[in-house]
Amino acid sequence: MTINIKQCNLEDSRKLQEISYETFNETFKDQNSPEAMNAYLERAFNLKQLEKELSNISSEFFFVYFNNEVAGYLKVNTNDAQSEEMGQESLEIERIYIKNKFQKYGLGKYLLNKAMEIAMERNKKKVWLGVWEKNENAIGFYKKMGFVQTGAHSFYMGDEEQIDFIMTKTLN
Numbered sequence: 001m002t003i004n005i006k007q008c009n010l011e012d013s014r015k016l017q018e019i020s021y022e023t024f025n026e027t028f029k030d031q032n033s034p035e036a037m038n039a040y041l042e043r044a045f046n047l048k049q050l051e052k053e054l055s056n057i058s059s060e061f062f063f064v065y066f067n068n069e070v071a072g073y074l075k076v077n078t079n080d081a082q083s084e085e086m087g088q089e090s091l092e093i094e095r096i097y098i099k100n101k102f103q104k105y106g107l108g109k110y111l112l113n114k115a116m117e118i119a120m121e122r123n124k125k126k127v128w129l130g131v132w133e134k135n136e137n138a139i140g141f142y143k144k145m146g147f148v149q150t151g152a153h154s155f156y157m158g159d160e161e162q163i164d165f166i167m168t169k170t171l172n
């Protein structure tokens, strides 16, 4: 079993779109209407939008490979790319997704540790993320990884307002 990680660049936009669609669908389609899902997928993962995000120097994407197959991805934001004004001393994990068939093999932890490493290298004081209040699996994972709930914010799935818990881990 080999695990590898690679930072994405602009040329990865289609591959990124593919895995973004696939993992978002797998994670949320059972609990959301097709209309809301389609609206979100179209808005968040159209190629133009992904290319814009890949070109932002304050956002970084990584693919994780399991035996040479793309198994998941990570997106982290700093500075103004963060979805909330958390300031220069924070790093946001905006997306961390492992395909269903590769879950529970330690890949989520591997990506999360990558985000922590980046935060430490850049002398950040905390790492934070927003997670849908109904995403019990991810909340369980983040708690296991030492995150605690520090707030909440609104998130729009299409036109539907949902609540995201904000979870934070302070770095030493």
Ligand SMILES: CC(C)(COP(=O)(O)OP(=O)(O)OC[C@H]1O[C@@H](n2cnc3c(N)ncnc32)[C@H](O)[C@@H]1OP(=O)(O)O)[C@@H](O)C(=O)NCCC(=O)NCCS
Pocket (backbone or CB within 6 Å): 023, 027, 096, 097, 098, 099, 102, 103, 104, 105, 106, 107, 108, 109, 110, 130, 131, 132, 135, 136, 137, 138, 139, 140, 141, 144, 145
């Ligand atoms: C959440 C997610 C990233 C976790 O990744 P994963 O690869 O399945 O988890 P890992 O195998 O790396 O687990 C790491 C540790 O967390 C624990 N863990 C994983 N899921 C857990 C859960 N639901 N509750 C409690 N502990 C959990 C594991 O037991 C493991 O513990 P260990 O270090 O003692 O062995 C993955 O399930 C996923 O991509 N889910 C769908 C997408 C999603 O919801 N993303 C988050 C959006 S905010």
